[in-house]
Amino acid sequence: MSGVYLSLNQGWTYYKEKHPRKIHNARNEIRSVALAWREVLTSNLNDFDTTEIDLHHKGSLAEGYELGHICGKFYDALQIPDDTVLVADLTAMIGVYRELKGRMEDVQDLSVTNEDILVSKAVSEDVDDTKFQQRVSAAQPKYTASPQPKKEPRVSRGRKSWQRDIGIARGALENANFLCEFDPTHVSYTSKRTGRNYVEAHHLVPLNLQDQFEYSLDVTANVVALCRNCHGRIHYAVASEKEEVLEKLYELRRERLLGHGIDIGLEDLKRAYD
Structure with missing residues (x-):
């Protein structure tokens, strides 16, 4: 309880249920999708950190959210900013989220977008x-x-x-x-x-x-x-x-x-x- 994150993140359960017997596959996929979004988002991320977060917990759920983090901000529990800053950060994050949603075009199911990202990543690696x-x-x-x-x-x-x-x-x-x-x-x-x-x-x-x-x-x-x-x-x-x-x-x-x-x-x- 040393602080709190504002995080544009992913649902870990989707990946875990997709690979119930190969948890390492789930870890690899959620991290690959997070990295892909970091590379394509053009919103102003200057105030947000794109490095992996640390939830100080060894459980599967915490680990999944650590890997699923796209961008965000950490607030130290002893130095929580005033409401003006918090609202401004949340507003900026909503802007990033809207860009992500807009890049999904007409696809309503995020899992379809995830699979497209994973396939595109494999194709890109083949070209390289x-x-x-x-x-x-x-x-x-x-x-x-x-x-x-x-x-x-x-x-x-x-x-x-x-x-x-x-x-x-x-x-x-x-x-x-x-x-x-x-x-x-x-x-x-x-x-x-x-x-x-x-x-x-x-x-x-x-x-x-x-x-x-x-x-x-x-x-x-x-x-x-x-x-x-x-x-x-x-x-x-x-x-x-x-x-x-x-x-x-x-x-x-x-x-x-x-x-x-x-x-x-x-x-x-x-x-x-x-």
């Missing part, structure tokens, strides 16, 4: 990865043989992201002799940029886990070469087919990952892909 793979094809290879310091993340509206070094990715493809590391018999086509079998670079331990590790995840040991089909499989396949790829790649790379200061169990790795 395609551009990355194209740049890798033209890069000079780099290699790492020991633990590397973590890079500074980029922060945009409260969202962290870690950049991928195209040289390290190219070096990993060279190490794999441009063959799919899940199944070297998988041949796609000859790339006009490399003159070799086309494969794509993939970070086995996802970069969005970087905060959990002391050393950089953007290292040669953590980048695997995959044919386009296996690369899609590791992201989008049903759990059993996805896990088959993860299990093999994990066994291939476990010792090398440890040599780079990256210690992760197979089950934790599988959960990261959920």
Whole structure:
């Protein structure tokens, strides 16, 4: 009871009931939607904080509201402003809410908008990865043989992201002799940029886990070469087919990952892909 939040937030129950047996999926989705709204809202948010809130409670409901927070303001219990400020803040928040509602156009069901956001986010990530793979094809290879310091993340509206070094990715493809590391018999086509079998670079331990590790995840040991089909499989396949790829790649790379200061169990790795 140290203070109170004014928060433009989301209903956690919707996500929890959508994924009753995979609560981590619910957490990922509600946070993704919150981040998406932060990126598109153009209302004046100068007086509102877009970083995640802390409700000082470990329960599922509190955690859901922490992740569902889009923007808001904290009032210290010992320094509650006068009514003029409170009314002005609430009026400003209503303006942000109206913009959000207006961006839903004629859709009356917020869940439809949520699903559109999640699909668009996946499509956007696919486009970004395609551009990355194209740049890798033209890069000079780099290699790492020991633990590397973590890079500074980029922060945009409260969202962290870690950049991928195209040289390290190219070096990993060279190490794999441009063959799919899940199944070297998988041949796609000859790339006009490399003159070799086309494969794509993939970070086995996802970069969005970087905060959990002391050393950089953007290292040669953590980048695997995959044919386009296996690369899609590791992201989008049903759990059993996805896990088959993860299990093999994990066994291939476990010792090398440890040599780079990256210690992760197979089950934790599988959960990261959920």
